[in-house]
Amino acid sequence: MNHIHLYIIMAMLLIAPCSGYALQDSYIGDTAIYGGSTTAPKPNVLILFDSSGSMGSTCAGCTQSKRDIARAVVSNLISTTNGVNFGVMRFNNVDDGGRFITSNIGGSSYTTTIKDMDAIHTGTTTNRQALINIVNTIPASDWTPLAEALFESMRYYAGGTSAFNATTGNYTSPIMASCQSNYVIIITDGASTQDLDSVLTGIYDCGGGDCSNAH
Template structure:
């Protein structure tokens, strides 16, 4: 974190100087908790079960933005109101898609009904009313192969999520029970187009070596390559970069290694010795349309894997539920990446300030300067800042000012 902290301190010093705020650099004091920051793109490796059972067909009902679905949410005209995910469900964000300020969000909402990303530095999960009505409707008469449903859902997720570095892994050499592992088909950081293309080439066959694919996902993060020794470059770029694996499976493990033990290693192990601190990997698991005969046992394995890996377990029986599960996993990942610790300080800080400052940066290894922003939030009488209980990010209602907004209203000659 040292490199990151230096960058944050420099960014704060420059921003505060522009705002005519005195800046002093010295030893850490109690009021250092007034300043927070640090945000880079997380690494997310999607490990997809490509065993033979993923070729089985299940009922599905794909979302069609041209169809108006009835339900409790406003779904028309033009897909209706735009809702945001909240701690208790969904709340109206904008009256329609056209009112959303982000062009990429508008495009995704129009084409797919949902979008995840940041607007003005704040993370959102947005949905059209039409999409939410479709997601809640239990009807499903059409059938499709599980692998095709999973590929479609993953493709939609990747292409409608910003600020995340995705990668894709599948089973390898799993034609014989008890052997095999994981093969990287799209390294973390691949373009959305590359991931889409690689997804299209996946086909189901063989057994389900969950422990082995989790082992090889760890090897990949370490820079040791996958099952075949390919992709032998670690995707970890920074010592403070969050790393994740989302494992999607439709069956009971039947390899030699156990998922639970390997997932525990991902959370506990340092995956990059070149950085100080422990570069661990958090594991989320998703059970997808598992055969009733092994559903309980398979879900138990996946639940234990997620618990040992420090992540969450989800179960989905259809496309809508799989999409919702992956969206929630990404929401957790983004929230964990952009965390804000509630300041616990005396009623009056050492400097007498009644504000807390939050700085965030978007890393770019190809450029010497990072994009970022600085916000000031109100501190309560107890010295704390009110935050969202899920994401830990300060509430918009507590915002006092944002540096970019203040600077934009000043002439360049007066920014001293």
């Protein structure tokens, strides 16, 4: 593919009027006496970054690789967007699906799960700065398991176990309230090349390859 396609999947996992991070027992005078939260929780945005080998190529008329262009776009998005919790997942290089990235930033380990970008990671380095630093090191060396990586992001949001990575325990879901908006942004240069895991193929029996009745 000659162009980087940005697919924005803006699917709110749960949508409801939001007046606070958690529901409280309602009694007459509660708000007047104790006060109440009227600030909606920040939206969660998980970016699936295409780290496939083809991202290392240069498209026609460009002077930078697709990977470098994607790095710049994602870094700028994280840098200039306030009031949003960001996280980044890359594709796996050998196994299926996608994974979060853990790296040493400022002498302290940072994992690219969804976080408050204004919080301090270590010293004077914010989570925003740490995440941007890691984004700018993402290589172009993997397969393109689009569906599997998206499935893994769902497991993360749900607080489930990893479908593809050899980890123990469950993910810690970033969702703090039932009314919180949760998004996945996929940045990729093309179609899937590696979505064959039985985790996906077993979801629906397509009956000899005919999936016209799948839903």
